[in-house]
Amino acid sequence: MKKIIIIGGGIAGLSAGIFAQKNGFESFILEKNHRLGGECTGWDRDGYHIDGCIHWLVGTKAGTPIHDLWVTVGALDGVKIFHPESFLAFEHDGVTVHLYRDLNRLRSSWLEISPEDRGAIENFCQMIRQLQSYETPVEKPEDLMTLMERIRLMLSQKDAGIIMQKYGKTSLKDYSNTFKHPALRATLASFLPEGYSASFIFFALAAFTRGQASIPYGGSRALAMRMVKRYLSLGGAIEAPCEAVDLDTGNKKVHRVICHNGKTFEADYVIAACDAHILYERLLKGKYPDRDFQKRYNNPADYPLASQILVALGYEGVIDNLPRSLSFPTTPFEIHQSPIDRLTITHYGHEPAFAPEGYILITCAVNQFHADYDAWDALSRDSDAYYREKEKIGKAVLRAIETHFPWMKGKLTILDVATPKTYERYCNAYRGAFMPFLPTIRGKMMAHTGQVKGLDNLYLTGQWLQPPGGLPVAVITGKDTIMRLCKQEKKPFICR
Numbered sequence: 001m002k003k004i005i006i007i008g009g010g011i012a013g014l015s016a017g018i019f020a021q022k023n024g025f026e027s028f029i030l031e032k033n034h035r036l037g038g039e040c041t042g043w044d045r046d047g048y049h050i051d052g053c054i055h056w057l058v059g060t061k062a063g064t065p066i067h068d069l070w071v072t073v074g075a076l077d078g079v080k081i082f083h084p085e086s087f088l089a090f091e092h093d094g095v096t097v098h099l100y101r102d103l104n105r106l107r108s109s110w111l112e113i114s115p116e117d118r119g120a121i122e123n124f125c126q127m128i129r130q131l132q133s134y135e136t137p138v139e140k141p142e143d144l145m146t147l148m149e150r151i152r153l154m155l156s157q158k159d160a161g162i163i164m165q166k167y168g169k170t171s172l173k174d175y176s177n178t179f180k181h182p183a184l185r186a187t188l189a190s191f192l193p194e195g196y197s198a199s200f201i202f203f204a205l206a207a208f209t210r211g212q213a214s215i216p217y218g219g220s221r222a223l224a225m226r227m228v229k230r231y232l233s234l235g236g237a238i239e240a241p242c243e244a245v246d247l248d249t250g251n252k253k254v255h256r257v258i259c260h261n262g263k264t265f266e267a268d269y270v271i272a273a274c275d276a277h278i279l280y281e282r283l284l285k286g287k288y289p290d291r292d293f294q295k296r297y298n299n300p301a302d303y304p305l306a307s308q309i310l311v312a313l314g315y316e317g318v319i320d321n322l323p324r325s326l327s328f329p330t331t332p333f334e335i336h337q338s339p340i341d342r343l344t345i346t347h348y349g350h351e352p353a354f355a356p357e358g359y360i361l362i363t364c365a366v367n368q369f370h371a372d373y374d375a376w377d378a379l380s381r382d383s384d385a386y387y388r389e390k391e392k393i394g395k396a397v398l399r400a401i402e403t404h405f406p407w408m409k410g411k412l413t414i415l416d417v418a419t420p421k422t423y424e425r426y427c428n429a430y431r432g433a434f435m436p437f438l439p440t441i442r443g444k445m446m447a448h449t450g451q452v453k454g455l456d457n458l459y460l461t462g463q464w465l466q467p468p469g470g471l472p473v474a475v476i477t478g479k480d481t482i483m484r485l486c487k488q489e490k491k492p493f494i495c496r
Helices: 011-022 065-072 103-113 115-131 147-156 158-167 172-176 182-189 199-209 219-233 276-283 291-297 370-379 383-404 420-427 470-488
Strands: 003-007 026-030 042-045 048-051 086-092 095-100 213-216 237-239 244-250 253-259 269-272 307-316 325-335 338-347 359-368 412-418 458-460
Touching: 003 011, 011 026, 011 219, 011 470, 042 219, 042 412, 048 219, 048 307, 048 359, 048 412, 065 470, 086 182, 086 199, 095 103, 095 182, 103 115, 103 182, 115 158, 115 182, 115 199, 147 158, 158 199, 172 182, 172 199, 199 213, 213 219, 219 237, 244 276, 269 276, 276 291, 307 383, 307 420, 325 383, 338 383, 359 370, 359 383, 370 383, 370 420, 383 412, 458 470
Parallel strands: 003 026, 003 269, 026 237, 086 325, 269 458
Antiparallel strands: 042 048, 086 095, 244 253, 307 359, 307 412, 325 338, 338 359
16 A cells, blocks of 8 residues: 655645545654644634634535535535625725625625716626636646546536637726726726736635535534544544644655654655645755746735735624625725735634634634735744734724724724734745645746656645635545546545
């Protein structure tokens, strides 16, 4: 029985481990933290549970290939799904724009706001409706497909190709300017910063409006723990906490995985289910550079990475008059000299177990990009200054919420403030990124096999391998890596 060492116990690592066990390999997961899950995580504070990952999970529609895959790995097996009625509500100059799940309702509400935008609204809804037939390909990676399978894949993605051809090189800001009403323009432009591709919004809302992007009850940590349970039930083994810090290489192979505690592990194959930058720069010490990744790491303008500040608050009371996620303007305050004039809050009223009885968890996410991370990185070298800045941000967010919602005044408590450095420290996430390179109009999307040139038994897996990243790509690529190993071992791949 061939042995596989998997570095990283996030969703990709767990997926690889589950399919390794199903296909007759002996697998062993090395995880730096006590708890597995990687960036699919949550943590407890003062009687609350703070969900640190899932905003929307693609794959929640039963009967679809990606949902079946989530069920196979245990993540959604028998799990109830919460389907909020809106993706986001956006307030602008006294007008609230709703991105409803019901596309007809979205259309009619937008027409009520701006009848003069009928043509643009109809086109917007038509593009979303056209993409609702799109299925995330999960059967096998393209490098393992026959010619006929590739042709069938191309034909099945015809609608997606049309959207990408039309909007892939159109910035979201330019697309938003095709609408006349300022509230509609502001809503669309708010999704991503200037220079990002408009195609993103169509794919996101197509998945949401067909019920394919919703929220599993129990949140992120519970989803990851279900996968851990499935992996262990199949005979998989875990060493945690046990952080891999070096790879002993030579003669085109990884001979040993060396961990921070002095333990070493040997195997026939090594799967790096971790951040790509961690693999190439920290574990391989830059000895096996990858041209595709280097190109992107060295050009953050065209290949940006996004992280976030996550402020968690407890609210004493019931919230029944607000959409789950709401974006609203606020009196500007500064974070590292950058003005913040709008906040987006999410409440977890659907998860009463996330808060003490009579209370509700609220989170506020503030996007952070290249310069923001650099500021946090510099600040983190002075722990007192770092924590003072976190405290200042938490108080500014609390004040902004109380100002906008006076009925919340005196009922909010700051629970925690996580920064890009938090995600870097706990998850080994390069620059605190929660997604790989974001789609811009100048950047080119990358699809990577995960094979590390110069090392025959080392594979990278996870969200960094293909756009758009996130948890669905992590679970898919974990499976795909084992498919490649099965081919190398000349054995059939077992999925179910």
